[in-house]
Amino acid sequence: MKYINVAKANCKNCYKCLKVCPVKSIKYDDNKIEVIDNGCILCGRCINICPQHAKSLEHDITNLLEKLASTKGKKIASLAPSYISSFGVKNKLKLVTALKKLGFDELGETAIGAHAVSLEYIKLMENKSRDNIITTCCPTVVFIVQKKIPDLNYSHSPVASPMETHGKILKETYGEDSFVVFFAPCISKLEEARLLSTNSIDGVITFRQLRNLLLLNDITLEEQEETPLLNGTSHSSIYPVFEGIIDDVKHNIPKSSEIENNYSFASVQGIDNVIDCLTEIRKGNIHNAFIEASSCNGSCVNGPENIKIEEKAITKNLEIRKYIKAQKSFEERENTGLPLYKEWQSHPFKEKIPDEDTIIKILSKIGKNKPEDELNCGSCGYPSCRAKAIAVYQGKAQLYMCMPFMNQISESFANVTLSVSPDYIVAVDQNLNICESNLATQKLLGLQRNDIIGRPISDFFDPQEFAQSIVEKKSIPQHKVKYNVRKVVVNQTMVYITEQNISVAFMQDITTQEYETEKLNKVKLDTMTMAQNVIDKQMRVAQEIASLLGETTAETKVTLTKLKDLIVYDGKCDDDKLMH
DSSP: OOOOOOOOOTTOOHHHHHHOOOOEEEEEEETTTEEOOOOOOOOOOOHHOTTTOOOOOOOOOOOHHHHHOOOOOEEEEOOOOHHHHHHOOGGHHHHHHHHTTTTOOOEEEHHHHHHHHHHHHHHHHTOOOSSSOOOSSSSHHHHHHHHHHGGGGGGOSSBBBHHHHHHHHHHHHOOTHHHHHEESSSSSHHHHHHHHHSSSSSSOOOOOHHHHHHHHTTTTTGSSSSOSSSSOOOOGTTTSTTTTHHHHHHSSSOOOOOOOHHHHEEEEEEEEHHHHHHHHHHOOOOOSEEEEEESSTTTGGGGGTTTTTTSHHHEEEHHHHHHHHOOOEEEEOOOOOOBBBOOOOOOOOOOOOOHHHHHHHHHHHTTTGGGGGGOOTTTTTTHHHHHHHHHTTTTOOGGGGGGHHHHHHHHHHHHHHHHOSSSSEEEEESSSEEEEEEEEHHHHHTOOOHHHHBBBBBSSSSOOHHHHHHHTTTEEEEEEEEETTTEEEEEEEEEETTTTTTTEEEEEEOHHHHHHHHHHHHHHHHHHHHHHHHHHHHHHHHHHHHHHHTTHHHHHHHHHHHHHHHSSTTTOHHHHHOOO
């Protein structure tokens, strides 16, 4: 089922989500991102890490709220104990009032179910029925094993989660027609509830969605009266903090028990550490261990749907521990009498793995022909170049995602462009020092690049227009410039680049054209002078024989003048020119 929505217009292909995805269940195709739902473990990292907010939880609770409103049985809210870290200890009993205004009849802490789970863990260790026991309170950890390491399913404790257990307790107490909604700090609880074979939980709402519901209904927690919880406080409210499950299990171990002699206790938080732990178990390096496993660093108080994301996990941890310590008594149910045994089924997510020749061919396409070419920089989001090549084969990644390779192409393209361009290209920084020059410019100046870079532009060219472009932060359109010192005439365009605060001059050498034009103009001028001399001489002769020629003199002048204009003005003469 789809839980993570991607706003493709917002995605900028920064690969941050892929970098933090522990199972690489993200697909890039044609600049579009897609979460691979079957492989996703719903840790929520990709949502919270996205700087463009391109990802969001896709969970419409409209239908759930409609069912809640129409149900005839008791409407009960089961609050994961980490709600304290989102809404605050001071608002604990005020939240009960607020939820009743939203339509709930009762509110209880899921910690009641957690207490029953702790007692089941103790039974497992007393019976020594398992070598290693991994807690199953975190659905994401369960999904990791089910989808990625299914052969370790036997290490999961065969006990229902606190959410399912509390739902069973509530249904037993208030009847099967009661409507139980679990309020969670994480996304994976949505999928856990959907997969339940029992009807113990009728729906899930996250803490962020609860906050939005309160805002939508103009309910301000601080303004509410306090209403007692369905049950009193349980010591198991410590479950959502680091080592909280271990703390609660040890709190309930009978003094005469040999459990702590037979089992070692360890708490693992963060998916990377969980996977490392599972790997060690798989290798046979861990035995007789009770392992509290949480996918979130800091455990459930740091879940992806918690509200106070600006607070660090340690702050939330200490807040709940302080709250538990301040309680004078705890209300517990020693034995639920309910069946809490649960078998965890494998749901392996299999992906095709290419052979070695295919991997080598893919690597060669991005310039990685030798082992030393494999930088394994991780900029693409994958831990190694080979892992990225495998992802390309699987259709999850594309070749262009290799940043070093793309930079190499970009640099090569830029270098080729600078090298082959016949124009002179010179870039200056804000201090009017040359920061780049192309091969054509180097030939003009008769210097190597290293002898040019860093020197003032005034050492080689008139700096006036360079300075104008830098100072006024503007480009200057193409126009003719003569650099007498260099004996060149160019059509020059100045381009100001805001991001780097540099100006780049593109100079098209038109020296030869200018020389040819001047030469042609000289020929025209000489011809005009000769024509004028002919006219003057003809006029003198004409005056002497005017009496003989009569009106033909004027006609001769007109004819000769036209001949001159044809030579001087390339045949473009008019009556005004003739009058002069």
